[in-house]
Amino acid sequence: MMTLSEAAAVVGGRLHGNGASFNSVSIDSRSLSPGDLFVAIPGAVHDGHDFVGKSADSGAAGAMVSNLQSVPISQIRVADTTQSLGMLARSWRERFSIPVLAITGSNGKTTVTRMVTSILSEIGACLSPERSFNNQWGVPLTLLGLNDSHRFAVIEMGTNGPGEIDYLSRLTQPTIALINNVSAAHVEGLGDVRQISRAKSEIFSGMGKRGTAIINLDDPFHGEWQSHFKTCVPDGEILTFGLASEAMIRSENPNPDWQQSEFDLVIGQQTIHIVLPLPGIHNIHNAAASAALAYAAGADPESIRKGLENTSGAPGRLRRVRGIKGAELFDDSYNANPRSIMAAIDVLANYPGKKILVLGEMAELGHAGPEYHREVGAYARQKHLDQFYCLGQQASELSASYVEGFGKGAVHASDADVLIDELIHQIDDNTAVLVKGSRSSRMESIVAGIVDHAEAREDASC
Structure with a gap:
């Protein structure tokens, strides 16, 4: 990948030791591979500096630290390891002249990431x-995974506050950028929906004078x-999408x-029929x-059709799994906001049999949290x-x-x-x-409790 000496020059740090080469970058000593550069990130619970010794034992080529360790x-040595990780990633990304796609939005970021990756593959x-x-550590780590075999890169960007996506965009320097949608999510850190929209639009900040915006x-x-x-x-171009004519x-x-979705996809003068293996409008x-x-990145309509029809659901994102007694279980446990819950309820409502909704609370909605919860309960009713x-x-x-909001029949556990x-x-x-x-x-x-019971029943009957 590069040498420790080169990395030190990029981040403005001082190298203590030899300038050996490293193969990739890790911030987790548990998953580090021999020859990696270990970046010690101070966290709320653990400080990566406490694991420099473990990384050395695992064969790390070197470590990036803010305080030298007796290892x-x-x-x-750098002033800020998180900032230096970003600087290293930006420098590495600049070595590649390929389409780099950036994705943000209040809902569907990971699903769109999986879909477009399936198409481009x-x-x-x-x-x-x-x-x-999709944060200040995940985006740099993804960028640092680029190599000469890649023809495309897809980067997901999330935010909890203003300026975060601006920072990630300037690291990524996307050539194509999407804001999938905006709704009430992370309200505590961002304010109202308009402020959320402005934070999402920071994705365009790192694109330079050229590039393509994908607009909903x-x-x-x-x-x-x-x-x-x-x-x-x-000098950029705009490509629009949606249900709008x-x-x-x-x-x-x-x-x-509730099992899959069918629709006609119109691309210019061509219409292709899609059978999507994921439920819901x-x-x-x-x-x-x-x-x-994908079209902006050069994909043809047939590749788009194949990629979409070969898409698989992401864990915890409305993924169908087998429940106890042969029941259908929709695992949408990864996260929630009002709009995403209502979309999932729409899928459940299409099921022809008995329908049970199990919700945890929605976080980061600020003072309007109770009202949003009432609205969701009423929608379910x-x-x-x-x-x-x-x-x-x-x-x-x-x-x-x-x-x-739901009224009679709701149960609080x-x-x-x-x-x-x-x-x-x-x-x-x-x-x-x-x-x-x-x-x-x-x-x-x-979800795990229900699935575990199902597996226990199957094991017991064998």
Whole structure:
């Protein structure tokens, strides 16, 4: 990849030890491979400097530190290891003249990332992030994975506050950038939805004078995004997508189901029929966004069709898994905001049998949190679901707001194990269960409990 001496020069650090070469970069001593550069990141719980010795034992070529460690390993001393990781990634990205696609939005970032990666992989090698590597550490680590085999790179960008996407965009220097949508998410850190929109539009900051913006004509902020893009990228091009008839790439005749979704994708004068192996109208929207991204990167319509139809769902993002007693289980436990929950409820509502909704609380919604929870509860009631459970502390105002919104029949559970036992009692082979909530709600424990019971039954019958 490069030498420690070269890395030190890039980040303005001082090398203590030899200038050996390193193969890749890691911030986790547990997954580090021999020959890697270990970057010691101070965290809220653990300080990477405490693991420099472990990285040396694992065969690291060197370490980047803010404080020299008494460990027999070459070390690059810098003022700030997070900042230096970004500087190293930016320098490395500049060595590659390939389409670099950047993706942000309140909902669907990871799904679109997987979809467009599937499309572009029909053409050539495509770099994309491991898991949701979309912050000040994940984006640099993804960029540092670029090599000469890659024809494309796809980068996901998230934010909890103003300026974060601006920073990530300037590291990434995207040639194509998408804002998938904007809704109430991370309100505490960003303010109202308009402020969220402005934070997302920072994705255009690192594009230079040329590049392509992928604009969602179905989103009410699309005009502001186009205007901001033209300010940031004066010689840039705009490619629109959506269900709107004016969109350059659009979805027509949508037929979303609880198992899959079918629609016609119009690209210029050509129409192709897509059978998407993901449920919901929101995934038809995600597919159109992915098609526009890929088209801007040079993909042909047939590659777009194959890539979309070969897409697989991301773990914890409305992924269908087998539940107990043969029930359908929608694992949407990764995260939640009002719009994403309503989209998932729409999918559950299409199931022909018994429908059970299990929600954890939505975090980072600020003072409007209770009202958002009431709105979601009322929306679930309108969809005629058979049972609604919410999980939260006994005295939680947010869970109480869910119950108030749904009305009669809603159940507030404060113990996950008790809730799992209740679900086991309720479920049969004509039941679908949707589990969703913010990360802080740890709804994956509900999913794991149900799946574990299913596996135990299968093992016992063998």
